Amino acid sequence: MLPLDSARHIVTAVVVTHDGARWLPETLEALRSQVRPVQRVIGVDTGSRDRSGAILAEYLNSESILTLPRNTGYGEAIQAALDHPRSRSGLAGTEGTVEWIWLIHDDCTPEPDALQQLLAAADDNPRAAVLGPKLRDWFDRRLLVEVGVTIDGAGRRETGLESSEFDHGQHDGTRQVLAVSSAGMLIRRDVWEELGGFDRSLRLFRDDIDFCWRVGGAGHRVLIVTEAVAYHAEAAARRRRRIHATGDHPRRVDRRNALYVLLANLPTGAMVAALLRNSFASALRVLTYLVAKQPANALDEAAAITSVFFVMPFRLLAARIRRRKGRRRTYSAIRPFMARGVALRQFTEAVANLLSGDPTPLDGAGRHQAVTVAPRAEDDDDPLRDDSGLLRRAITNPAVLLITGLTVVSLVAGRSLLLGGRLAGGALPPVWGGASDLWAMYLASWHDVGVGSDAVAPPYLAVLALLSTLAFGKPWLAVLGILLGCVPLAGFTAYRLARRVLRYRPAQLWMAASYALLPVATGAISQGRVGTALVHALFPVLGLLITRVLTLNPRRSRRAAWALGLALALLMAFVPLVWALALVTGVLIAVAFGHLGRRLHVSLAISLVTPLVLLLPWTLELFLHPSLWLLEAGINRSEIVNPTLSAEALLLLSPGGPGTPPLWVTGGFVAAALCALLLRRNRVLVAVGWCVALFGILIAILVSRLPLSLSQTADATAWPGVALAFASTAMLLSAATAAQSFGNLWRLGGIRRLFAATVTLLALTTPVSAAGLWMWHGVEGPLTGDAPPSLPPFLESVSADGTQPRTLVIAPRKDGTVAYSVLHGRPPRLGEPQIPPDPDVDARLGEVVAALVAGRGGDEAAVLANFGIRYLVVPAPEVGDPIDRTLVDTVDALPGLKRLQLTEQFALWRLLEETGRLRILPPGEDAEPVVLRVGPLDTSVEIPPGPEGRRLLLAEPAGHGWQATLDGVELTGSATEWGTQEFALPTQGGRLELTHAGLARQVWLTVQVVLLVVVVALALPGAKTEEDLREQAAQPALRPRRPRRRATAGTRRAGRGRRARRRGRQ
């Protein structure tokens, strides 16, 4: 027992109740049973419509009860109570007595010794004017609710606690804080009166912080007394009861009051900064709410911030003047107690929740704000999980561990890619330049690539450009992110999918890890296949979206269908085969879930047609050249594809080529999946998984065997990676489904236990050995982080003046074919491999190259000049001895070429004849063309006068919308014998304007942007509304039409969502 002179302190408790019948009796009982009794109690009933008034009357003297209108604010109610004569009655103040006010919410139950502890603390700290107890949760009395509160620069109320933190005394210790909650707040009455009580403008929310701030400003102290404990239900803040003190929506009031408190109390400079900061943040938030399809929230946010500018200025001014009067301390006394870094913490918490798959709590640690979602029904009696603490959750969460592990594996394996200046190799052209280059290439109607082309840029270029823009404008960062990030990302998405369709945690983890480390992934990385890497990472997302389409209520299901269409478009842009697989899956779903009717059919149609429309001009290409369906983004090269991939490899899900692990790696899990067929539980699902897997393998066999019919000079062999990823997903799901019963098998013991153990071991070999081998070998494929330069540095410096001389690069290959390409004084860019050259002109060039390599003829140099080619490069030349003639000798012997250099990296020749993209050819047989200096695209150049009959030669394919005007007069164009463009030139000179018409492309791009915006708007999921939840609950569990038909639906589609399944169990 503390030495206490109770006569020194006179305490007036003020109980304000508003529809609080549920808690009030307990509260009043607690007040009555205080060890240190209160001298006076005033009850205020602000127009309760339940039994609150009656309950008050049961406990209190009727004279001590005030009844106020329903819309009375908390501050007003207290003031009214203090103005009541009973609050002054009886105990005439003797010398040295201190009058206290104890604010008791109707939902706040103090411990019996709470007041005693508070007063003891007040005795110890004579300067303390406001004291507050430690608040724990009313329902679960182990949980901490508040130990003092503070506010941050954005007006957020901050308690400094984790969400659902247990009280182990970790925050104990009586100390000074910025503010304490008004629930259980003990205030020196003279200070209250001096400061005028709670600000009348703040009818609800932040009134306590504002008051305590002013108390601190007046030179007093605000203490949190952790020895004193009260239990608080936070009924108003958690919306367990409706608020009538203000007519506006609580969220708007909360935001407005937060701004008010900040702007009223901060010193001028900080206030201006806070105003700017909050205006900006509010604009962002409005945008976020709009994107999340929450217009009401957006309106509240906008209203709150605009009210600061249009409604509050005078109130704020008045409030600031009032506060200045009472101020004794500068801001420096307050600042140490302000909260910092709240936004960052909330962000990390959201990310952690996303990773662990928990729903993001909208009311995080800093509750007591207006919440946007009603508390979950089970909140009151949910058995609490022991998962408090962000770090602890992160460490113990298997998903976080899995993804961290996969990231480490990727980084270790990809160590060779991280260092080095240039990422290139395999299917990946050198990644250089900036995002703007990629955008320019996508938007262009004419590509300065090869001999020139007006083909449509592949749509994946736009995706890469977008990603590069997000990666600070660095394409290499985006590409490296896709390549190295695909394994952890695939693990994450596969885990999300597994959580949706599987119940057994180890099976979920095993499936995610196995999927992430499939041979397809390591192969795609080694071979530089950005497309397959991305598809591998996002494939499970398609599965997730399909389950959403099938399980959600009509409105949200339709949104998911649009999202599915968008995701499909994204993946199809890289690997068109995904669409074909999706089409087959869609047909299966339509058959299996046909009883859902038109709604499902429309959704499926939306998902399948949206990609075709979004990628339109390119989609036509796909249908015109069906071989393109089997190819993917990047350079299609035969040498990284095994054209006669063995049957064993296909059945063991290895797509072949560099970077794929040995075949036995996947053997374990295929064997385990086969063993899964022996179990009787979940038979149908396992069978379905196997059916889909077999179908995927069949597709993979077709892909790797079908001959591609492309143009003569094209070079391509299809890689069955994506089809095998599809098959593996199905196989993994069927194996993992079966694994759910392993727990039972283990318990049954005997032979069953042995079986379960063996299969588990088999299954585990796959992810473990895949990760181990991958880390040991690293990414050792054609892909390298330090690719040698594509062109001799000499050429790049020559090209720096903007002329970009065309360079023919010839490389003989091992199989006897000869590869060639025309570069423009710079290395090729991402996306260039998918821009097909003009077929006629390219075929002519091909003939010239063949003749040149074969060493026949002798006039090749003159022909190359017609294509505007100035240099010839042989990379990594083989230098023969006198007996062994090589390509270098052959080219050396060509008349009209002069060798400039021969190193280990390059042999470089220059044409003796001056040539360029634009030349004037005077009439006559032996006339020497005059080369004009022009840039790579549209150009304007001065033409001198010349003789009759001269021609203007443009080394670009003819008939693709080239227009030339000389002083405004259009020149007539025609094609040369090489298929390039020429114009008849008059005798007089003038200004030549050369343009390429690309209106159709620009119009289509505009349409495409509009379409994309519309689809994105339709696809945005929006926040879950209460209505959605109700509908969701009302919807019956989804089942395929007939039990047997489920067999055709595929496991991924048959997932019914957790909620539905939970009900199914009950």
Add this chain to the structure above:
Amino acid sequence: MKLLVENRFALLFLVVVALAALFGAARLSAAALPAPGGDAEPVLAPVESITRVCPTPQGEDRRTQVAGHAPGDGEGTAEDVLEVAPNLADAAPEQPAAAAGQAWLHEPQETDSGTVVRAEGGFAAGAEVSQTTTGDGTVTEVRCAEPSSSTWFAAPGGAELKQLRLHLANIDETTATVNVDLYAPDGPTYSLETRGVMVEGRTELELPLLPLVEHAQAVVVHVRTNAGRVAAALYAERSADGADWVPATTAPATSHVVPGVPGGKGNRRLVVAAVSDEPTTVQVRLLTPDGEVETEALAEVEVAPAASTRVSLEGPLESRDATVVVTADHPVVVGAEVRRSDDDTAYTAATAPLTAGPDARTVAPPAPQDAKNALLLGAPEKAATVSLTPVSPDGGRGEPQTVTVEAGTTLVPELDPADGTVAWEVELTDGGPVHAARVLTVDGTVSVLPLAPAPARVPLPRVVDSLTTVVP
């Protein structure tokens, strides 16, 4: 269905069967696929133009003719053009033939720069051009060569050799740089005179080699260009009459066939050079009309590294016509020398065979009127059927004559020329390969022209427009 649901192993069985089916499908389809790249049909392009360079005629008071013939069934798009002109920048070309398919003879202008034959279209497809010089009871014939970057000669040697001259003709405008490598019996011979020889554009350069090889028994000459291309010809002179052009031989290989070693008296010698840095063992087989002659002396001929040697053939041959087959364990270059008397020498060299396909045909170019034509056909591996068609100057064809060369023999068919026949079209119709040579006889002196295939269509490497050129 009931079984499927109830039996524990039914499902596994079904899946295993399906997997086996897929395995079989994958196996079979892989076997059915053509091997990548290997069996791809080569791209055949019609020969649309040829350029040949005939060296400056040697010997005085003799009559020189440039003669050529093309079967004239060019499939290309080029017009038929035939132009013969001296290798001079401003020379006016002459057109010795009116229509494609005609065999033509042309007396070149007397210059010191050689003669350039340009043919396009029907004149180019399957054409062969040679230059003959007759007079004073001698005859020499040389194949007019394509300008190229690498030419090999296997030349004779010996103390009696008076002259060994290399004629290097550059028909381009730019200067060509030439290196000449010599392989003598003692090993390679180096000399500053043969390094970086500049051949100006539109000129012919004579390079005397004899001082460099002294009296070596045999010498193999490699003409290679560092820049530009040249048409090379080698003239070996023992006496004014005993001189002839040494035909270019095929590039180093481990197997060669030298056709057209004419019978009769005199020396016949084989020149072999090993070009690698390994001691080389050469096996020589002789194919005569009576079949293969086996001789122990020729079974194992040792050649020092990067050196040449000379092997005598007259003993085993016993005056018979022959085809010489040479195989070695390291690449060699071979040629043969025929010296019937001091005033009659001839040289022959290894040549590519006539094989089925585009290389089945060749042409024996029109011979001078007073010369007697003989064809020597050797079939070292399998029996071959060869069709011989006589061609008259107006393009008329005689009745094709079909002969069969037995395996391992040399055949000298009895030619049955129609009136005015000047040229012969030689085509392998079955079997093979066949190595052919034409022997011209004037007043008892001979000159040999190995007949390489003269295809009308040539295979081109498959080209692929791909960025793989610059991406590792």
